[in-house]
Amino acid sequence: MTSRRFEVFEYRQVLVHMRQGDSDRDIARVGLMGRRKLKTVRNEASTRGWLDPALPLPDDATIIGVFGRTPHLPITCVSTLEPFREQIRDWIAAGVQGTTIHAALQRNHGYAGGYDAVKRMRRHLLAECGVKATTILDFAPGDxxxxxxxxxxxxxxxxxxxxxxxxxxxxxxxxxxxxxxxxxxxxxxxxxxxxxxxxxxxxxxxxxxxxxxxxxxxxxxxxxxxxxxxxxxxxxxxxxxxxxxxxxxxxxxxxxxxxxxxxxxxxxxxxxxxxxxxxxxxxxxxxxxxxxxxxxxxx
Structure with a gap:
């Protein structure tokens, strides 16, 4: 059975509870960690003086060094439209609509991605632009x-x-x-x-x-x-x-x-x-x- 790998922030929460005087049973009841893992953490923390409320908590690098958990790297996604970024930027500057850009990419460049990708890139490139308010005109059918x-x-x-x-x-x-x-x-x-x-x-x-x-x-x-x-x-x-x-x-x-x-x-x-x-x-x-x-x- 593969043991669970805990995040750095979870270790920090456990240490805070231990410094407040909570028992392993109480911490386990909250669901942060199992009692066997809590025993290991308490022994390491006690040996290193981390349970003294008068001292600052260890930083993330120190916790990682002791418990061997590396932080997640941020996930970076590269848009399928990245090769057309400058072209899309020029089209947007010229006032071309997103649906028209998507249709042109499909028609002229064989783009197979969805319109949502165009909307995301367009929203990113227009992040600093505002939206003008309009007033709806109301008419009856055939009027x-x-x-x-x-x-x-x-x-x-x-x-x-x-x-x-x-x-x-x-x-x-x-x-x-x-x-x-x-x-x-x-x-x-x-x-x-x-x-x-x-x-x-x-x-x-x-x-x-x-x-x-x-x-x-x-x-x-x-x-x-x-x-x-x-x-x-x-x-x-x-x-x-x-x-x-x-x-x-x-x-x-x-x-x-x-x-x-x-x-x-x-x-x-x-x-x-x-x-x-x-x-x-x-x-x-x-x-x-x-x-x-x-x-x-x-x-």
Whole structure:
């Protein structure tokens, strides 16, 4: 039968009890050590003068030297992401989200580890960063959608770099969204994106909360162009149903603001696109397979 090996702190506790006058039977009853082991400790401690309360207890090294127990060395774990530490640091500095980093490592480097490893490393690298507080906006099902534009990926076509935008419409209650990469923010593009978004959702909400951008303000006037168009799902009176927010007040449409930010940080980075058609194909897959299936904090 293998005898138990005691830790240094256990020997120190036993010595404290002995210096207080506790018997071996009393100490054994507490469960610190068996009476046979306590007899050995008491004999050694008595011989070395450790039981005198007026004297300091021996240090750990002295106890180890007498009873032959070496302290545990701290366990050091090397993260499976250590080879990518600097790359991950750069991605985090660029604002790339953890899920996107994990997906890129799997896609581009064959990383087989779990997302928890990415979260641990990201938490370590962001240990000194704070978290901004937000206010939850409450909506009933079918009540409203929020609409906004965000900067899209740069597309290089025939050697020419083209700037794009991401149109995002988010259902306020469910957080499901429609997203599309477009070449501009004109009124025509704004209206066409609304038409395709309503076709994507298969219906329209009671109201549309839009940004106070020029295309949105002009678009409310230009909706008359679409009222006679063969699109039965388009609202008959979109002018009365659209609600522009005040300038410099993004919190009033914070749901779509978060959706645009999520698309910019989760979808755009670390991807390659042949053209806008390919970019929108990947964007639709991302919306249905990743953005639309995630567990949202408020839902």
């Amino acid at each position: 409203a959608v929020q609409v906004d534009f965000g900067a899209g990926p740069m597309l290089t076509i025939d050697g020419i770099a083209l700037k794009t935008w991401i149109f995002v419409m988010t259902l306020c209650w469910s957080r499901h969204q429609y997203a599309e990469i477009v070449p501009d923010q004109t009124v025509e593009t704004w209206l066409a994106c609304h038409r395709r978004a309503f076709e994507w959702f298969g219906g329209v909400p009671s109201r549309v909360i839009i940004d106070n951008a020029k295309c949105g303000s002009s678009g409310r006037v230009a909706t008359t162009r679409l009222r006679s168009a063969p699109t039965p799902r388009w609202p008959k009176d979109m002018d009365s149903g659209s609600t522009p927010v005040r300038p410099h007040d993004p919190q009033k449409k914070g749901i779509v603001e978060a959706g645009v930010k999520y698309a910019k940080k989760s979808f755009v980075p670390l991807r390659e696109f042949r053209d806008r058609v390919d970019a929108n194909r990947q964007l639709r897959e991302w919306v249905m397979q990743q953005a639309g299936t995630r567990t949202h904090g408020t839902t």
